[in-house]
Ligand code: HEC
Ligand code: HEC
Ligand code: HEC
């Protein structure tokens with residue numbers, strides 16, 4: 001073989017070699033495939049423990065039931081029963097100790113996150129009842145007309 005073929009080959013070998021060498025130093029020793037095979041593919045085993053220790057900040061609406069029954073009762077018999085209080089008010093892990101009050105966000109953005117009309121034909125997001133933000137009563141808070149804890153439109 002001519003040397004002009006050898007030379008690029010050497011370059012490739014050197015690159016592959018240095019990648020293999022660098023792996024020895026940068027890949028954590030517990031990186032691998034474990035009992036469940038390729039279901040979770042390659043991962044760091046010590047990462048399992050990190051997620052176990054990760055503190056969940058949400059309590060779900062059962063937790064609000066006794067103290068805020070005036071909001072809980074209407075919402076669980078409304079179309080918003082499928083969403084969580086904390087979806088609009090933020091995480092309640094230590095509430096009412098810390099923070100003593102959760103956020104009350106009256107912005108249009110809060111609702112438009114889910115209700116801005118998006119024509120996604122193949123996604124469930126597209127099936128959510130939506131409005132055109134610029135046309136649907138612009139400049140007014142949604143909760144002036146819609147009760148976030150009982151948004152049902154029957155009887156309108
Ligand atoms: C142990 C009773 C208790 C529980 C449980 C509780 N709260 Fe509260 N919450 C309070 C108290 C007390 C306040 C302060 C009320 C005040 O000062 O007007 C408060 C305030 C709030 C506020 C602010 C009200 C305002 O007028 O500014 C929101 C929003 C709220 N809570 C939502 C929730 C949600 C959502 C949950 C469930 C995830 C929840 N709370 C669970 C007792 C509770
Ligand atoms: C879709 C979003 C949304 C959900 C879900 C939601 N809220 Fe609210 N909440 C709001 C908005 C917006 C306001 C402010 C309404 C206003 O006064 O204009 C509010 C106000 C409040 C207030 C304080 C004001 C008041 O009227 O006393 C409390 C307390 C509260 N919500 C508790 C809850 C609890 C408990 C749940 C679940 C059972 C819940 N919310 C679910 C959006 C939501
Ligand atoms: C001035 C009062 C008013 C305000 C403010 C308002 N709406 Fe409405 N909304 C209505 C009325 C009335 C209807 C029913 C007639 C219609 O579809 O326009 C309605 C209908 C809806 C519907 C149902 C649409 C459907 O296809 O059935 C959704 C969802 C909605 N509004 C969300 C919102 C959101 C989100 C906001 C804030 C960004 C908002 N609205 C602000 C009065 C209001």
Ligand code: HEC
Pocket residue numbers: 079080082083087088110111112113114115128129142143146147148151152153154
């Ligand atoms: C996290 C997503 C989410 C947020 C945020 C949210 N909604 Fe909804 N909303 C829903 C879902 C889900 C439904 C039920 C859709 C269904 O059953 O067709 C719904 C239904 C509605 C309806 C239609 C009820 C009917 O009879 O068809 C109105 C009006 C509405 N929401 C208003 C609001 C307003 C006002 C806010 C803000 C305060 C808000 N939503 C915030 C998810 C959301």
